[in-house]
Amino acid sequence: MMAPLSKPDMAAILMISLGEEKSSKVIEKLSEKSINDLALRIGKTKMVQAQEKLEVLRECRMLMLAQEYISQGGLPYARSLLSKALPEERVDTIIDQVERHIEGNPFDFMEKAPPDRVSEILRTEHPQTIALILANLSRPKASEILILLPAETRLDIIKRIAEMDEMKPEVVDLLKKSLKEQMKGFLGTAGDAIGGVEAVAEILNLIPQADERAITQGLQAETPEMAEEIGKLMFTFDQIANINDRQLQEALTTVIQEIGTEGVAICLKLCDADLKEKILSSMSANNKQEVIELFDGLPPQLMKDVEVKQQEFIKVLKQLSDEGVITISASGEQDAYI
Structure with missing residues (x-):
């Protein structure tokens, strides 16, 4: 048979x-x-x-x-x-x-639910159940919920999402009915992709850097191969240092158009001196002078506000990478021009 x-x-x-x-x-x-x-x-x-x-x-x-x-x-x-x-x-x-x-997505009804209320309900669920739900939500929604869950459970959840493959329909149906019942009263009106390391990378890219680092370090300690695979798919602000100088010059023109010179100045508040110099050196003289003046005159910034602005910067770079304008490398190796 x-x-x-x-x-x-x-x-x-x-x-x-x-x-x-x-x-x-x-x-x-x-x-x-x-x-x-x-x-x-x-x-x-x-x-x-x-x-x-x-x-x-x-x-x-x-x-x-x-x-x-x-x-x-x-x-x-x-x-x-x-x-x-x-x-x-x-x-x-x-x-x-x-x-x-x-x-479509069996958990679409959760997309418009308040993340804090969803996280309250999920706290009592098994990590595998939470992983299944987050893997099926949009990446921004999943990241909002993940960061509200206890820090000690996040690593386990991330590992389960990365290892996830297919869903059993009967399990999904039972879970969907149970969650809908629990969430009555605060549901809004409201994707069938499952997990994998791609989902994890997208979620981690959207949470605050301190939390992302804690989860990444935990992965490196427990499952180094998985951490390496996820790391290849992620792009953090520090990895701008790995972009070819010529490509970065071209990219910064678009970045400044999107977030402005003040936005770039804010981003520089949370990076090391070498990266700051690399970014400034890749700008035109006028833009460089303007960013330096704005940077020197900036009042104290909340770390979360700087991280939000850095995510906007990164989003532009990712779009340029998708279009083939730049090459983002996680290893630090730069493509040479001949």
């Missing part, structure tokens, strides 16, 4: 079965992470058995039919039609998958 196929395996087999031309049209609509995961799964698929291919194609066809039936008459209509051709258990599975696709 053939072993059940996981969803990632089925996706890989479907792409292989469709052939290069048709698969490429599907893949171009996926996120970069999904493409990487799919490519990895395809690479590990040595040979597709005829029975496996047939099962995947049938599954895909049934899901497409279910969606078509739903568009014509809703879930009850789709269930009624599919029940005429399939066993009830099979119909339940298909309808459940389509319903999840329509509903």
Whole structure:
């Protein structure tokens, strides 16, 4: 008897079965992470058995039919039609998958809930449960909630998010119902990506640096390999020192347009002398003089306000990195120009 196929395996087999031309049209609509995961799964698929291919194609066809039936008459209509051709258990599975696709993120209802109230409820939950929820929330929301949780539990939660792969639908459903019940009265009206080191890196990039350092140091002590993998995906203000001088000159023009010379001056309040000099040296003479004058005249700043401004600076650099204007390196190695 053939072993059940996981969803990632089925996706890989479907792409292989469709052939290069048709698969490429599907893949171009996926996120970069999904493409990487799919490519990895395809690479590990040595040979597709005829029975496996047939099962995947049938599954895909049934899901497409279910969606078509739903568009014509809703879930009850789709269930009624599919029940005429399939066993009830099979119909339940298909309808459940389509319903999840329509509903989207099972924890969307938490996005507009106050972070402090959410953190109060989550304090009594198991770290694995908290990790599952945070991995499915937007990164800004997850970071807001994480920082309100007890410091001694954050490291465990972060490790569980990084190691997370797939969710069991029945577990998610039970958790969703329980949380909705607990959160009645302060829910707002309100993504199906799961965890992984990418999620952790994005969350850690959004919390205060002191807390990020504490969690990162804990990871380095307990799971150095995971810490290294997460570190490669993160970008902190200190890593500006690793950007090629020529690229930084070009990037600072955009940064100043976005946050202004005063914003840059505020950012310099919380960096070492070498980095401060590197940033100033990469500006035009006029901008450099203006930033120095603003820096010297700045009143005392709250650390959290400086960190917020540094995050704005970093956000611009990340956008430029995505556009290929600059290369951000975590190692300190700079690309040479020849």
